[in-house]
Amino acid sequence: GNHPFYLQRQLGPTPHVRPTLEHPHSEARSLTGGVVYYGQAMPELRGAYIYGDYSTGKIWGARHDGQRVTWHQELADTTLAVACIDVDADGELLIVDHRGGDEGGFYRFVPNQGDSVHDPAAFPRKLSETGLFQSVAGHRVQPSLIPYSVNAPLWSDGTYKERYMAIPGDSPKITMRATGGWDFPNGTVLVKSFALEAEAGNPATRRWIETRLLTRQDNEWVGYTYQWNDEQTEATLVDKQGLDLDFAVIEDGVPRKQPWHYPSRTECMVCHSRAANFVLGPSTVQMNRTHDYGGFVDNQLRVLEHLGLLQVDATNDFVKQLREQLLADGLSDEEATKQVDWFRSPSDQRKPRLGGSQLAGATEHYPRLVDPYDESLALEQRARSYLHANCAHCHIGAGGGNAQIDLAFATKLSDMKALDERPLHDTFGIDDPRIIAPGDPRRSVLLHRVSIRDRGQMPQLATTRPDAKAVKLIEQWIEHLAKPEAEPKPNAVGAKANGQ
Numbered sequence: 001g002n003h004p005f006y007l008q009r010q011l012g013p014t015p016h017v018r019p020t021l022e023h024p025h026s027e028a029r030s031l032t033g034g035v036v037y038y039g040q041a042m043p044e045l046r047g048a049y050i051y052g053d054y055s056t057g058k059i060w061g062a063r064h065d066g067q068r069v070t071w072h073q074e075l076a077d078t079t080l081a082v083a084c085i086d087v088d089a090d091g092e093l094l095i096v097d098h099r100g101g102d103e104g105g106f107y108r109f110v111p112n113q114g115d116s117v118h119d120p121a122a123f124p125r126k127l128s129e130t131g132l133f134q135s136v137a138g139h140r141v142q143p144s145l146i147p148y149s150v151n152a153p154l155w156s157d158g159t160y161k162e163r164y165m166a167i168p169g170d171s172p173k174i175t176m177r178a179t180g181g182w183d184f185p186n187g188t189v190l191v192k193s194f195a196l197e198a199e200a201g202n203p204a205t206r207r208w209i210e211t212r213l214l215t216r217q218d219n220e221w222v223g224y225t226y227q228w229n230d231e232q233t234e235a236t237l238v239d240k241q242g243l244d245l246d247f248a249v250i251e252d253g254v255p256r257k258q259p260w261h262y263p264s265r266t267e268c269m270v271c272h273s274r275a276a277n278f279v280l281g282p283s284t285v286q287m288n289r290t291h292d293y294g295g296f297v298d299n300q301l302r303v304l305e306h307l308g309l310l311q312v313d314a315t316n317d318f319v320k321q322l323r324e325q326l327l328a329d330g331l332s333d334e335e336a337t338k339q340v341d342w343f344r345s346p347s348d349q350r351k352p353r354l355g356g357s358q359l360a361g362a363t364e365h366y367p368r369l370v371d372p373y374d375e376s377l378a379l380e381q382r383a384r385s386y387l388h389a390n391c392a393h394c395h396i397g398a399g400g401g402n403a404q405i406d407l408a409f410a411t412k413l414s415d416m417k418a419l420d421e422r423p424l425h426d427t428f429g430i431d432d433p434r435i436i437a438p439g440d441p442r443r444s445v446l447l448h449r450v451s452i453r454d455r456g457q458m459p460q461l462a463t464t465r466p467d468a469k470a471v472k473l474i475e476q477w478i479e480h481l482a483k484p485e486a487e488p489k490p491n492a493v494g495a496k497a498n499g500q
Contacts, residue, residue, distance in 0.1 A: 020069060021062055025460075027266040029055035034085035037061075039092045042111060050075070050093060050109075052082035056266055059085075059095070059109075077265075079220045080107060127211055127226045127235035132166060132191060137233045139193060139208060142166075146307075147293065148300055150286040151369035152389035155459075155467040156194060157258065160206055163281060164191040173311040174282075174304065179410065181279030182287075190214040190279065196258060200251035209247065210262060211235050214279065221279075225262050238262045259464045267461060280393055285409055288368035299363045326365050369409055373469055383477035384409050386470050390459055405435060413481075418446065420484050426456050438481035447474050 002022060023031065034051035048061040048071070057078040063071040083098035093109035124130045134140045141147075145164040153161065167174065171185035184190075192212045198205040208228040215222050226235035227243060242264035246257045281287075287300045304310035326336040370377050372386035388409040405418045413419060418435040423445045427433045430443055437443035449458035451471045457463075 020064065021060075021072060023053075027056060027058060027264065028053040032082045032085060035087055035093075037087070037091075037093060039087065039090065041092050042109070045075075050085055052080075052085055052095070054082050054098070057082060058266065076109075123224060123237065125237045130189075130213070132164075132189065132213075136235060141191070145191065146304070146309075147291065148282070148287065149289065149291050150281045150389075151289050152286065152372055152385040154280070154389055155463055155470060157260075157463055157465045158197075158200070158467075159209075160195040160197070160203070162193050162195075165189070165282065166191065167309055174309050176284055176301070176310055176312050178284070179408070180283060182282050182284075184216055184279065184282070186216050186218060188216045190282065192281075196247055196249065196260070198247075198249060200249055208232060208235070209260060212263075223263070223265055227262060240265045242267060261462065261464070263462065285367050285369045285388070288363055288366050301363050301366065367410065372473060379473075379477055379480060383473055386473060390470075394459070419481070428456065436478060436481070439479060439483040441475045441478045444478050447471070447478060450474055 002018065030053060032052045032054050034049060036047065036049050037045050038047070039045075045061055048063050050059065050061050052059040057080045058074060059076040059078065059082065061071075061073055061075050062069055079099075080095060081098040081104070082095060084096035086094050086096070088094050095107040095109065097104045097107055127133060128136045132141060132145065134142055139162070141164055145166050148163050148165060150163070166189040168185060168187035171187055174185070175183035177183060190213070192214075193208055194210045194212075195206040195208050197203065198207060210228065211226045213224045213226075215224070225238045225242075227238050227245075228235040243262040245260050245262070247260055249256055249258045284301075287304075289300060290297050291300050291303070293303070301310065323336050327333070369385035369388060370381045372382045372389075374382065384407075387407040392407040392409070404424075405421075406416050407418070416436075419438055421435045423433055423435050427445065428448050430445060430448065432443055433445050434440075434443055436446050441447050446458070449456055451466050453464055453466055
C-alpha cells in the first residue's frame with residue numbers, strides 16, 4: 001500500500017498499482033479477502049465488498065463505483081480468526097473462524113441489536129466513572145483490587161508502572177496455565193498505569209500520564225486507555241484511533257522531549273493477541289514471585305490461591321513441565337512422581353500441604369523469569385527473560401511477528417530458529433548477517449533491531465527509546481554464545497577421490 005515497508009527494495013519490474021483499500025498495522029495484520037454481498041437479510045450491505053482480518057478479527061465493508069471508493073466502514077470488531085468470508089446457498093454471509101479448540105467454526109453476520117455491553121460509547125468516559133478508584137487524584141484504587149508485579153517488565157521507555165486486577169467475587173476462578181497468559185473469568189479488569197519522571201532519575205517528579213484497562217466482556221477481551229490531565233485529578237478516555245503527545249523531560253540537566261503514544265483499541269489487541277491468550281503479565285513465569293502487599297510479603301501464586309481465586313490447569317503439558325522442573329530442582333524420580341500424582345488428583349480431594357497451599361509443590365518448583373536488570377543473576381537467564389517479556393508474545397504462531405523465531409523462555413536455544421539463521425527480511429546492510437550470530441553481536445540482526453528506534457525496530461509498538469541496559473545485556477549474551485563449528489574442508493585425497 002502507501003505505507004512505508006522495506007523502503008530499500010526496488011519496485012517492479014511490473015508497474016506499481018496503488019491499492020483500492022488499505023489499512024495500517026494499527027488495525028490490520030493479515031487481511032482476508034471476501035465477497036460482494038447480494039443477500040436479502042441486510043439490504044444496507046447489498047453490493048458491498050465484505051472482508052476481514054485474521055489477526056485482529058475486524059470486518060469491514062466497502063463500495064466502489066468503478067472509479068473510486070464511495071463507502072468504507074468497519075462493520076464488526078470480533079475475536080474471530082477470520083480465515084474465510086463467503087455466502088451460503090441463500091447468499092447470506094458466513095464467516096469461517098480458525099481459532100483452535102472448541103472456539104472455531106462457522107459464524108453468521110447478523111444486524112446488531114444495540115447491546116450496550118458491546119457499545120464503546122457506553123464505556124465510562126472518565127477514569128473516575130469506572131468504579132476502580134477510591135480517588136483518581138493520588139491514584140488510590142478500590143481496596144478490592146489486587147496489586148501485582150511481574151518478574152520481567154515490558155520496556156515502556158523507562159516509565160514507572162503499577163498493576164492491579166479486579167476479579168468479580170461470584171465468578172469462576174483464574175486458571176493458571178503452563179504457558180502463555182492465564183484464563184480469566186468474564187468481568188475481569190486488568191489495570192496498568194504509567195508514570196513519567198519529569199526529571200529522569202528522580203522518583204519524586206513522577207506524574208501519571210496513562211492508565212490502560214484490559215476488560216473481559218462476554219468471553220471477549222477489549223482494551224481501553226485513559227489520558228491523565230495536567231492537574232493529576234482525572235483521566236479521560238482516549239478515542240479509538242489513539243493519540244500522540246510529547247512530554248518535557250530533563251535528563252542529566254538537558255531538556256528533551258519524550259514522545260508518548262496512547263494506543264488505538266486495535267493496537268492494544270495486536271500485542272494482547274489471541275495467539276498470546278490475550279493477557280501478558282498475568283502468566284505463571286511472570287507472576288511466580290514475591291510481592292509486597294503493604295507490609296505483608298508473599299509469593300503471588302500462593303496469595304491468589306489463598307484468596308480462592310486461582311486454580312491450576314492439570315493438563316498433560318503442565319504436568320510434564322512441572323515434572324521436568326521438579327527433577328531439575330533435585331527431586332528424585334520417586335519424589336517427583338508423588339508430587340505429580342498428588343497434583344493430578346481432583347483439587348477437592350487433595351490434602352492441604354506446604355503450609356495449607358493446594359499448589360503442587362513449593363512455588364519455587366514452578367517456572368519463572370528473572371529480572372533482566374539484576375546483574376547478580378545468570379547472563380543467559382536475564383537475556384532470555386528480556387526476550388520472552390518483550391518479543392515472544394508476538395513471535396508465535398499467528399502472533400503477528402513475521403520472523404519464524406521462538407523467543408519464549410522455555411524454548412531450548414537449539415529450537416529458537418534464530419541461532420546462526422539468515423534473516424528473511426531486512427539485513428540493514430550488515431555483512432554476512434544472522435538473526436543471532438553466536439559470538440558476534442555486530443552480525444546479529446536481532447541486536448540491531450533492539451538497539452534502534454526507526455524502521456525495523458523491535459519491539460515495533462509502544463516504545464520510542466531504546467533500552468540501553470537491555471542492548472548491553474543482549475550484546476553480552478550473544479558474545480558468550482558458543483560459535484558454531486565450521487564444517488571441515490575436504491583434504492586433497494578426498495577431493496581427488498570424489499573427482500574420480
